[in-house]
Amino acid sequence: MSEVKLHAETRSEFGKGAARRIRREGKVPGVVYERGLEPLHVTLPGHDLLLALRTPNVLIDLVIDGKGSQLAIPKAVQRDAIKGFLEHVDLLKVKSGEKVTVEIFVNTEGELAPGGNLLEHVLSALPVETEATHIPEGVTISIEGLTAGDAVLAKDVKLPAGTTLAVDEDTVVLQVLSAQAEEAAEGNGDEAAGA
Missing domain, CATH: 2.170.120.20 (Ribosomal protein L25, C-terminal domain)
Structure with a gap:
């Protein structure tokens, strides 16, 4: 199993306009889910994320500004139907030993x-x-x-x-x-x- 380190930034802008701006900058909007807690909205580096997702069930060491490092796995990935670029990703925070x-x-x-x-x-x-x-x-x-x-x-x-x-x-x-x-x-x- 591969583990990839990605740096992410928290984001406070939502909606289609904000998502388009993020993608124009070569980044991908995403959400990190953790059981029992509010989802965390983040922006991820597009190229690095694309490379990471080429590995099935990749484990991502997510370094989030101001939140430290946490492990996550991809749960849902949305791609543009024609061009194939990443539009959005949902990640699930996991812990060592968790099933x-x-x-x-x-x-x-x-x-x-x-x-x-x-x-x-x-x-x-x-x-x-x-x-x-x-x-x-x-x-x-x-x-x-x-x-x-x-x-x-x-x-x-x-x-x-x-x-x-x-x-x-x-x-x-x-x-x-x-x-x-x-x-x-x-x-x-x-x-x-x-x-």
Whole structure:
């Protein structure tokens, strides 16, 4: 898990006009939430924040003027739909040892059994509960030898120590589809579209 240090300034201006001014300066408006306390409105350096958010579930060491240093994780990120630049970020203040619910990437390794079957990622990210300062980057599931009709359930995924599922254990994470069944489903869709 990566930890990135960012310097932030508290802000007292709100609304669309203030947010536009902040973004013109190359910064991003944000809010830091802490359980049981009032949210803290901040301004973050845009480029540094963009780089930090490239790492999934990044832990941010947030140095806020006049408030000292605190750990936070991203909870919601708003981007411009066309240009992709950051418009706003919500951060959640966390403490070492505190449990948080996050989504971690599902990676696969190995090869399906021969036969031209297709692997469907029902969940590309798995919801888990883990310690805020030790969030795993992801899990790797072996698909070696799986055949049509096989599925990997959440309870079958080997999680890192200290991490538990935050989803029903019988939730399908991956499943193998028969290539013929996939072709038939596409054919039925084409026929319906032509009707």
